[in-house]
Amino acid sequence: MLTPSRSRSTHSPLRRRLLQGMLALPLSIMMLGQSAFAAPATAAVNTTGLAVTDTTVKVGILHSVTGTMAISETGSVQAEKLAIDQINAMGGVLGRKIEFIQEDGASDWPTFAEKSKKLLVNDKVAAVFGCWTSASRKAVLPVFEQYNGMLYYPTFYEGLEQSPNVIYTGQEATQQILAGIDWVVKEKGAKSFYLLGSDYIWPRTSNKIARKHIEKLGLKVVGEEYYPLGHTQFNSVINKIKLKKPDVIYAIVVGGSNVAFYKQLKAAGIDMTKEKPVVLTISVTEDEILGIGGENMVGAYASMKYFQSLDNPNNKAFVEAFKAKWGKDIVIGDVTQAAYLGPWLWKAAVEKAGSFDIDKVRAASPGIELTTAPEGYVRIHENHHLWSKTRIGHAQMDGQYKVVYETADLMEPDPFPKGYQ
Amino acid sequence: MSHSGFRSLLPQQDMVYFAILAALIFVVFPLSMDIFRLNLVGKYLTYAFVALGLVLCWGYGGILSLGQGVFFGLGGYCMAMFLKLEASDPEATKIQSTPGIPDFMDWNQLTELPWFWEPFHSLGFSLLAVIIVPSIFAYIIGVAMFKRRVGGVYFAIITQAFAAILTILIIGQQGYTGGVNGITDLRTLKGWDIRSDEAKYILYFVNGLLLFACLFIAQYVRKSKLGRLLVAMREREDRVRFSGYDVANFKIFVFCLGAAFAAIGGAMFTLQVGFMSPSFVGIVPSIEMVIFCAVGGRMSLMGAVYGTLLVNWAKTTFSESFPELWLFAMGGLFIAVVLAFPNGLAGLYQTWVAPRLSQWLRNIRALRPPLTTAQSRS
Numbered sequence: 001m002l003t004p005s006r007s008r009s010t011h012s013p014l015r016r017r018l019l020q021g022m023l024a025l026p027l028s029i030m031m032l033g034q035s036a037f038a039a040p041a042t043a044a045v046n047t048t049g050l051a052v053t054d055t056t057v058k059v060g061i062l063h064s065v066t067g068t069m070a071i072s073e074t075g076s077v078q079a080e081k082l083a084i085d086q087i088n089a090m091g092g093v094l095g096r097k098i099e100f101i102q103e104d105g106a107s108d109w110p111t112f113a114e115k116s117k118k119l120l121v122n123d124k125v126a127a128v129f130g131c132w133t134s135a136s137r138k139a140v141l142p143v144f145e146q147y148n149g150m151l152y153y154p155t156f157y158e159g160l161e162q163s164p165n166v167i168y169t170g171q172e173a174t175q176q177i178l179a180g181i182d183w184v185v186k187e188k189g190a191k192s193f194y195l196l197g198s199d200y201i202w203p204r205t206s207n208k209i210a211r212k213h214i215e216k217l218g219l220k221v222v223g224e225e226y227y228p229l230g231h232t233q234f235n236s237v238i239n240k241i242k243l244k245k246p247d248v249i250y251a252i253v254v255g256g257s258n259v260a261f262y263k264q265l266k267a268a269g270i271d272m273t274k275e276k277p278v279v280l281t282i283s284v285t286e287d288e289i290l291g292i293g294g295e296n297m298v299g300a301y302a303s304m305k306y307f308q309s310l311d312n313p314n315n316k317a318f319v320e321a322f323k324a325k326w327g328k329d330i331v332i333g334d335v336t337q338a339a340y341l342g343p344w345l346w347k348a349a350v351e352k353a354g355s356f357d358i359d360k361v362r363a364a365s366p367g368i369e370l371t372t373a374p375e376g377y378v379r380i381h382e383n384h385h386l387w388s389k390t391r392i393g394h395a396q397m398d399g400q401y402k403v404v405y406e407t408a409d410l411m412e413p414d415p416f417p418k419g420y421q
Numbered sequence: 422m423s424h425s426g427f428r429s430l431l432p433q434q435d436m437v438y439f440a441i442l443a444a445l446i447f448v449v450f451p452l453s454m455d456i457f458r459l460n461l462v463g464k465y466l467t468y469a470f471v472a473l474g475l476v477l478c479w480g481y482g483g484i485l486s487l488g489q490g491v492f493f494g495l496g497g498y499c500m501a502m503f504l505k506l507e508a509s510d511p512e513a514t515k516i517q518s519t520p521g522i523p524d525f526m527d528w529n530q531l532t533e534l535p536w537f538w539e540p541f542h543s544l545g546f547s548l549l550a551v552i553i554v555p556s557i558f559a560y561i562i563g564v565a566m567f568k569r570r571v572g573g574v575y576f577a578i579i580t581q582a583f584a585a586i587l588t589i590l591i592i593g594q595q596g597y598t599g600g601v602n603g604i605t606d607l608r609t610l611k612g613w614d615i616r617s618d619e620a621k622y623i624l625y626f627v628n629g630l631l632l633f634a635c636l637f638i639a640q641y642v643r644k645s646k647l648g649r650l651l652v653a654m655r656e657r658e659d660r661v662r663f664s665g666y667d668v669a670n671f672k673i674f675v676f677c678l679g680a681a682f683a684a685i686g687g688a689m690f691t692l693q694v695g696f697m698s699p700s701f702v703g704i705v706p707s708i709e710m711v712i713f714c715a716v717g718g719r720m721s722l723m724g725a726v727y728g729t730l731l732v733n734w735a736k737t738t739f740s741e742s743f744p745e746l747w748l749f750a751m752g753g754l755f756i757a758v759v760l761a762f763p764n765g766l767a768g769l770y771q772t773w774v775a776p777r778l779s780q781w782l783r784n785i786r787a788l789r790p791p792l793t794t795a796q797s798r799s
Contacts, residue, residue: 103744104740110696142606199593228593
């Protein structure tokens, strides 16, 4: 994806004509009966027996479309399919159309491992776009390392990992947390924080980083609590919050628990629009607000890298295309956008490498940049994570976030943050 | 065992069934499948251990346990702890703040190995623990329940509660157990890479042999006096008790045996799949295992194996072909089985196939003598 104006090409007649001209060139060569020139020979771009033919290349999509995670992962599947469609419409990758094989991880980690093995061993796919929870990624990781596959993983996650076989298109924890806390300290004058989250690795690691950062700033954490996934009774913690009167509630509650948490917060008389305390979350995207309800979320702040409301031409075209394909009422959250980046980053790496071989794609990946990302400009770091900005969104009544702040520079990904472990 | 003893353990008909299954597992599958599919079959067969235990407990003893995942999980975790310790030598984990402990402990700020992990450095202890830990756990549950004459649906609910409790415990104590992620990234067994294709073949056959060992034990129980007592207890517990038998002890024994089978399955699962997670311990997988048993026919040892294979094969195939609709197909399959053949595959075989088969055999035998007599006359 190194053609910077994909989204604008339809608007400029001159550019369109130019593009048509460029298109006509390979076409005329093909008409001469020398189609081999249109795309590099398969033997040259595929030396390891991947599923690449003269006209197609197979990739895998591996998400849960059934089970408890389906509601979260469906957006990623849609984004990846959209990206693949768009790439194919532009002529594919190295002259080959992308064909995808979709497998269902069924919200079950061993199933993820089984299906990833199938995609790599049986289908010999050139890349896999998939996984959502850390547990599913941990389950497939040994498979990808053993059979040397390439996984594009879209979710913001806890870091502490850097596999040569994964490109992490979401944020690792420091990218999501540090700038958000700096912002709330500077803009809202926050002095004390109450940390809470669902009880598993991501919220715990994130809060650990948040706590270290807060303490480095010389401020105070007045409480830290965890609840099992699916927990729905938050009254006791809400009472404690009322007692301790923190300036900020830092919430990393996940999935369905969010609905109970924010409703009970509202019912307990904590009006988030009054910002006493400020509610700052890193786990509620537009997708979750659909379930929580805009009226229960209004006034909260979220620290992410992408919001559907981002005002730039890339994002406008992306949102438009997404709605055209998947329905106009659909919302797009942070992870959905990160999933959309996967196929484009892979395409760019393959084209830079001039080959589908996993090792060559891996070697080509660091430094790959994407100027057409809906979130703006992103670049792959040596450590396989993305450089990206942190943004603060303010939840509105209609379930959208209004962007109130973004970091001036790209945040460097740092999966093993020194001093935060 | 004397020849007649062997005959009473395996009458001719059962021998044929055992032979067919052995041929399938040891010859047909390995020859007809690539290593990926064979490894999948190996994984399915680990569930067959659980189903086998359920045939004894539920089909024969009438003890419906909805918590067999607990024992499967305990067995699997014992194995996984050993493998994880081997994978976390100081060299491989030097990036951590405390090298030499499993990665998830490091993420959870543990700085030394918890005491109950220490013995799992030894393979011998781990293998023993695979069987002993779940058996002791089953024994405690059994004594607590059966001595108080808790049975039937109450017992089923309590076992289900145990499954829920253990899942919550494992997820909650993630520093010690790996939490939701489970214990992942297991690589070698005493230096032997369990992820290579060769290792997968070997593990598949070891798994098959262990399954047959369990099948023979189950067959022995079934044919022994104990087996008949189990059936008697299922039908009329009071009469057995009035005849002077301590019903609770028999129940405890068969429950522990089922637990031990499940645990062996769990350990083989960990070895073949390469990780263990709480998603095998909970209520859903436990009920799924009961379904395997029900589809196969809860009175039939062979049925349990075939049922497990069929359901899991269907699950894989449906989900590969229709990633968004496969659960409906599975649901349809279960409803069809329960409505149309309440005794599962085995019942289907008994009602439809077996009578015709024996009729056909009889016909063949009936045809033969006239032929030979005709030859001798000419």
